Amino acid sequence: MALHPEHELHRRRSGRNVGLALVLLAFVALVFGLSIAKIKQGDLMQAFDHRPRATALPAEPGFTGGGPAANPVAAPGTPAAALPNARVPAAPAATPEVKP
Amino acid sequence: MTDVRAYEGAAAPATAATGAPEAEFGDYVALLKPRVMSLVVFTAFVGLFVAPVHVDPFIGFCAVLFIALGGGASGALNMWYDADIDAVMHRTRKRPIPAGRVGRDEALGVGLFLSGLAVVMLGLAANWFAAAFLAFTIFFYAVVYTMWLKRSTPQNIVIGGAAGAFPPMIGWACATGGIGIESLLMFALVFFWTPPHFWALALFMKEDYHAAGVPMLTVTHGRQATRRHIFGYTLVLAGFALALGLTSIAGPIYLATALVLNALFIRGGWIILRRSEEQATAHHYRAEKSFFRLSLIYLFAHFAALAVQAIVGTW
Numbered sequence: 001m002a003l004h005p006e007h008e009l010h011r012r013r014s015g016r017n018v019g020l021a022l023v024l025l026a027f028v029a030l031v032f033g034l035s036i037a038k039i040k041q042g043d044l045m046q047a048f049d050h051r052p053r054a055t056a057l058p059a060e061p062g063f064t065g066g067g068p069a070a071n072p073v074a075a076p077g078t079p080a081a082a083l084p085n086a087r088v089p090a091a092p093a094a095t096p097e098v099k100p
Numbered sequence: 101m102t103d104v105r106a107y108e109g110a111a112a113p114a115t116a117a118t119g120a121p122e123a124e125f126g127d128y129v130a131l132l133k134p135r136v137m138s139l140v141v142f143t144a145f146v147g148l149f150v151a152p153v154h155v156d157p158f159i160g161f162c163a164v165l166f167i168a169l170g171g172g173a174s175g176a177l178n179m180w181y182d183a184d185i186d187a188v189m190h191r192t193r194k195r196p197i198p199a200g201r202v203g204r205d206e207a208l209g210v211g212l213f214l215s216g217l218a219v220v221m222l223g224l225a226a227n228w229f230a231a232a233f234l235a236f237t238i239f240f241y242a243v244v245y246t247m248w249l250k251r252s253t254p255q256n257i258v259i260g261g262a263a264g265a266f267p268p269m270i271g272w273a274c275a276t277g278g279i280g281i282e283s284l285l286m287f288a289l290v291f292f293w294t295p296p297h298f299w300a301l302a303l304f305m306k307e308d309y310h311a312a313g314v315p316m317l318t319v320t321h322g323r324q325a326t327r328r329h330i331f332g333y334t335l336v337l338a339g340f341a342l343a344l345g346l347t348s349i350a351g352p353i354y355l356a357t358a359l360v361l362n363a364l365f366i367r368g369g370w371i372i373l374r375r376s377e378e379q380a381t382a383h384h385y386r387a388e389k390s391f392f393r394l395s396l397i398y399l400f401a402h403f404a405a406l407a408v409q410a411i412v413g414t415w
Contacts, residue, residue, distance in 0.1 A: 012122050019125030030162060034225055037158045 123206075127196040131179055131207055132172030132214075139399070140171035140267045146403040147271025147286055150349040150410040155226075155275045162225040163274040167267055170218035170234045174263070176211035177242035180204055182250070189308040211242070226274035233273050237266040251313075254320040261294030262287075268403070282347045288340040289402060296330040296337070296369065297395040303327075303372075304385035304392075327373045330391075334369035338362035341402060349406060351414045357405035361398050368394050 144167040148160055155163070179186065179197055187198035196202035215238050223231030245260030253259075265287045272283035302309055302318045303326060309316040317326045341362050345355035368391040375387060 009122060012124050016123070016125045016128075019128075030165070033158055034162050037156050041156060 121201060123196060123201045127201045128210060130196050131176040131202060131210055133175030136175055137168050137172050141168045143290060143403055144267035144271035146407050147268030147283060148275050150406050151272045151275035153275040159225055163222060166218045166222040166225060167234060167270050169214055170238050173211050173214035173218055174238040174241040176207050178246045180207040180211055181246050185312045185314060188312045191305065191308055227277050229277050230270050230273040233270045237263055254315045254317045257298045258295050261291050264294055265290035282349045285340060285344040285347060289344060292333055292337040292340055293395065293399050296333045299326050299330050300388050300392040300395065303388045323377055331369040331373040334366045338366060349410065349414055351409040354405040354409045357401055361401055364394060365398055
């Protein structure tokens with residue numbers, strides 16, 4: 001079987017394909033990193049329905065049950081704060097952090 | 101090897117028919133006007149960095165990246181629409197579309213897709229106010245400037261310059277979710293810097309704009325009027341640059357930088373104003389070229405000073 005030298009066209013197409021692959025990989029990494037950063041600063045909520053995950057919220061003092069906190073603490077402006085039994089601290093925790 | 105034979109034979113693609121090589125990856129990057137993007141990246145970064153609200157570094161990085169992508173997308177839309185002008189002008193005739201390496205439809209597709217992607221991703225990364233601002237900026241550059249003003253009025257550079265002035269405001273909006281006097285003054289700094297910068301370029305690249313029929317001030321009102329305009333804008337610009345020095349994001353470093361650079365800029369504008377066309381031609385437009393180079397340093401140094409000021413502390 002004869003070997004054919006690579007054509008200029010192949011080199012250009014290969015360059016485009018490699019470039020696009022790198023861009024897509026970078027985009028995936030970016031979205032992943034963005035998700036992590038958002039989750040770290042975001043509200044505690046379940047992904048499937050964006051409802052606050054009560055088990056992850058700080059429980060009411062004295063609450064010893066294994067189930068969801070009956071009276072969760074929620075940051076103002078978050079979905080958890082909209083719960084009927086949520087305790088919202090008076091301090092504006094959701095206000096953007098101001099640089100010193 | 102079948103596709104190669106087709107490329108070389110009668111059924112060759114359009115690019116082969118025109119004798120131009122098929123596009124490389126770099127041609128698609130060139131569609132995004134990387135040099136313009138560098139200005140967008142820098143000013144947007146400073147706008148975000150000097151804002152009084154802390155932003156997660158990775159989110160800030162993503163926000164600046166998506167602002168730059170939006171700027172690049174509007175550049176692709178500009179190249180799509182201006183392909184006829186670009187083919188005439190010496191400075192732009194080697195761009196991917198006039199050179200035949202990328203098709204116009206392809207550039208339009210890239211521009212529209214990346215515009216949508218940049219806006220949505222900025223909304224998800226930062227906030228939807230900033231995303232809407234970016235969408236408006238892309239619209240402003242691609243439609244208001246490129247499709248409308250550029251070919252219809254000698255004030256094209258003045259009003260179109262707003263598109264290039266929005267990035268620091270978008271960066272600021274990414275952090276704060278709104279607009280402030282500081283971001284408005286950063287906008288004014290780039291907005292009033294743009295006309296003298298491009299008019300100086302037009303003074304020593306006159307044949308290009310004549311040939312393309314773009315109504316630059318040099319073409320419609322003459323070169324002496326352009327010189328007067330350049331000087332006038334350096335005075336207005338100095339007012340806004342110094343006013344920015346009195347805001348909460350500035351400090352002694354910025355103010356000292358602004359004082360020195362504006363004095364130099366006004367001096368450069370004055371020299372341009374005092375020169376006749378004969379003198380300029382005899383000196384090979386040395387003063388105009390020098391003013392153009394100074395304008396690049398001027399903008400970079402002002403924003404760099406703001407960034408340094410944010411690190412060492414403001415007023």
